[in-house]
Amino acid sequence: MKADDYREMSVDERLVKLEELQKQLFELKTQAVTEKLENTKAVASLKCDIARLKTVIRESELEINKK
Numbered sequence: 001m002k003a004d005d006y007r008e009m010s011v012d013e014r015l016v017k018l019e020e021l022q023k024q025l026f027e028l029k030t031q032a033v034t035e036k037l038e039n040t041k042a043v044a045s046l047k048c049d050i051a052r053l054k055t056v057i058r059e060s061e062l063e064i065n066k067k
Contacts, residue, residue, distance in 0.1 A: 006056040
């Protein structure tokens with residue numbers, strides 16, 4: 001997802017999405033250890049999505065504190 005898509009979400013939606021992405025990352029890491037992971041690039045891609053989402057969350061926190 002793009003950062004603009006995350007910015008359009010509400011605060012609660014962002015937190016739910018972050019939790020979902022972190023669960024997916026855990027599952028992928030578990031697969032990488034226990035099974036053969038089909039798409040090795042998925043872990044890196046998911047980490048980037050999590051970082052992007054955390055950045056948008058932090059931006060909105062700073063905006064709220066600025067006001």
